[in-house]
Amino acid sequence: xxxxxxxxxxxxxxxxxxxxxxxxxxxxxxxxxxxxxxxxxxxxxxxxxxxxxxxxxxxxxxxxxxxxxxxxxxxxxxxxxxxxxxxxxxxxxxxxxxxxxxxxxxxxxxxxxxxxxxxxxxxxxxxxxxxxxxxxxxxxxxxxxxxxxxxxxxxxxxxxxxxxxxxxxxxxxxxxxxxxxxxxxxxxxxxxxxxxxxxxxxxxxxxxxxxxxxxxxxxxxxxxxxxxxxxxxxxxxxxxxxxxxxxxxxxxxxxxxxxxx
Amino acid sequence: xxxxxxxxxxxxxxxxxxxxxxxxxxxxxxxxxxxxxxxxxxxxxxxxxxxxxxxxxxxxxxxxxxxxxxxxxxxxxxxxxxxxxxxxxxxxxxxxxxxxxxxxxxxxxxxxxxxxxxxxxxxxxxxxxxxxxxxxxxxxxxxxxxxxxxxxxxxxxxxxxxxxxxxxxxxxxxxxxxxxxxxxxxxxxxxxxxxxxxxxxxxxxxxxxxxxxxxxxxxxxxxxxxxxxxxxxxxxxxxxxxxxxxxxxxxxxxxxxxxxxxx
Numbered sequence: 001x002x003x004x005x006x007x008x009x010x011x012x013x014x015x016x017x018x019x020x021x022x023x024x025x026x027x028x029x030x031x032x033x034x035x036x037x038x039x040x041x042x043x044x045x046x047x048x049x050x051x052x053x054x055x056x057x058x059x060x061x062x063x064x065x066x067x068x069x070x071x072x073x074x075x076x077x078x079x080x081x082x083x084x085x086x087x088x089x090x091x092x093x094x095x096x097x098x099x100x101x102x103x104x105x106x107x108x109x110x111x112x113x114x115x116x117x118x119x120x121x122x123x124x125x126x127x128x129x130x131x132x133x134x135x136x137x138x139x140x141x142x143x144x145x146x147x148x149x150x151x152x153x154x155x156x157x158x159x160x161x162x163x164x165x166x167x168x169x170x171x172x173x174x175x176x177x178x179x180x181x182x183x184x185x186x187x188x189x190x191x192x193x194x195x196x197x198x199x200x201x202x203x204x205x206x207x208x209x210x211x212x213x214x215x216x217x218x219x220x221x222x223x224x225x226x227x228x229x230x231x232x233x234x235x236x237x238x239x240x241x242x243x244x245x246x247x248x249x250x251x252x253x254x255x256x257x258x259x260x261x
Numbered sequence: 262x263x264x265x266x267x268x269x270x271x272x273x274x275x276x277x278x279x280x281x282x283x284x285x286x287x288x289x290x291x292x293x294x295x296x297x298x299x300x301x302x303x304x305x306x307x308x309x310x311x312x313x314x315x316x317x318x319x320x321x322x323x324x325x326x327x328x329x330x331x332x333x334x335x336x337x338x339x340x341x342x343x344x345x346x347x348x349x350x351x352x353x354x355x356x357x358x359x360x361x362x363x364x365x366x367x368x369x370x371x372x373x374x375x376x377x378x379x380x381x382x383x384x385x386x387x388x389x390x391x392x393x394x395x396x397x398x399x400x401x402x403x404x405x406x407x408x409x410x411x412x413x414x415x416x417x418x419x420x421x422x423x424x425x426x427x428x429x430x431x432x433x434x435x436x437x438x439x440x441x442x443x444x445x446x447x448x449x450x451x452x453x454x455x456x457x458x459x460x461x462x463x464x465x466x467x468x469x470x471x472x473x474x475x476x477x478x479x480x481x482x483x484x485x486x487x488x489x490x491x492x493x494x495x496x497x498x499x500x501x502x503x504x505x506x507x508x509x510x511x512x513x514x515x516x517x518x519x520x521x522x523x524x
Binding site: 025030031034035038042043044045046047048049050052053054181184185187188189193194198199200202203204 | 301302305306308309310311312313314315316317319320322328439442443446449450453454457458459463464465467468
């Protein structure tokens with residue numbers, strides 16, 4: 001068996017373990033699905049009249065506009081949950097056993113990220129289904145839906161890389177869990193929940209420079225208007241930037257973990 | 262032989278409630294970091310919602326020009342919800358670690374054990390409420406007047422008691438900290454399916470229907486009145502009545518579960 005196939009099997013096994021772990025623990029699945037769904041429902045119902053504001057982009061409904069925000073929230077929290085689960089593995093000694101196994105170190109992190117990506121995919125499908133059930137249309141049809149799904153899955157993996165790096169560096173589930181509010185801050189300071197032009201300062205200016213705004217616009221555009229090459233490119237570049245950051249931080253944290261044990 | 266003086270039961274019960282409240286306070290003093298999420302979460306929601314949805318006040322139907330004034334009582338109540346839910350999580354931890362079992366074999370009545378948890382949460386909820394209120398004032402929220410502020414804080418403390426009853430009910434039922442998301446999501450849903458984000462007329466049909474029957478809508482409106490207008494008895498009593506009803510129902514459920522423990 002070639003080493004590539006062997007490594008792929010390790011990544012798949014660890015990825016499947018990560019998914020099963022999430023679905024077995026309500027405290028891990030709740031932030032990914034329950035809270036974003038609850039907030040989506042409440043914000044859609046509570047701020048639905050916002051579409052009448054001058055300057056609001058033309059949309060079929062506020063739900064259609066908010067779907068990308070809910071997906072973004074879900075994928076960010078999936079990344080955070082993945083980090084928490086990895087930190088729990090470190091605390092309980094499971095990662096040490098993996099380190100002593102004859103598998104490449106990167107496969108351990110990649111396995112966790114594969115699980116996070118799968119949860120991102122699940123979140124994307126979940127919110128697309130919710131949107132369609134409650135009457136939202138995807139303006140660019142199936143290709144647009146597929147593009148949104150791919151971007152959400154890739155972004156989940158990218159954000160998961162940062163969660164994994166923090167887990168490897170600190171080895172503490174409570175520290176990674178403590179980042180939960182930070183995730184919300186970063187989300188509120190992007191255009192995830194409202195058009196950036198209509199936000200209040202200083203949130204408006206921060207959202208303009210927040211790379212998550214680029215990702216969320218890339219996911220949103222196919223849903224509310226059509227596939228836009230520039231928006232898609234910016235989203236991909238932003239995701240690649242987050243991936244690069246996650247890779248650098250993870251590699252450093254992994255070296256640190258192996259040094260301190 | 263020295264005669265022993267029997268302590269009246271009411272004094273013993275009061276002392277037990279006080280001891281449980283002091284224990285909750287000690288947790289806060291000894292691990293100050295534990296209070297941070299409870300304070301941080303409503304503050305983030307306040308700042309985030311204000312930054313994101315602030316332009317909503319341009320719509321016809323808002324009785325105030327500043328969204329800070331409109332949303333701050335909701336964030337204070339959210340803080341109460343988080344604090345109450347945290348009391349449930351702490352009780353679940355006490356159950357997992359066997360601490361509650363030791364309390365159960367003490368001569369203290371079950372309702373006293375529950376009252377200690379609930380009243381401690383009620384007192385603790387004043388910390389995030391004060392923090393959020395101070396930030397809101399700094400950002401330009403209107404001064405609600407002393408009467409308006411007092412009513413808001415009464416609503417917050419009572420809402421935390423409601424949330425603590427809900428959290429305790431679930432903790433005693435599931436005996437696991439895994440029930441934490443249910444405790445938090447339940448309170449979030451209860452507080453936010455009201456006129457939290459916008460006045461009733463501007464809500465979508467389905468949320469309008471829920472908000473009309475959700476008793477917490479009256480609590481939100483009572484807590485908000487000083488921030489967006491004047492304080493009246495007519496605007497206050499429905500909130501007090503709603504809280505009394507919620508406390509009666511959720512308190513009874515929690516007490517029933519507490520009485521079932523160890524049987």
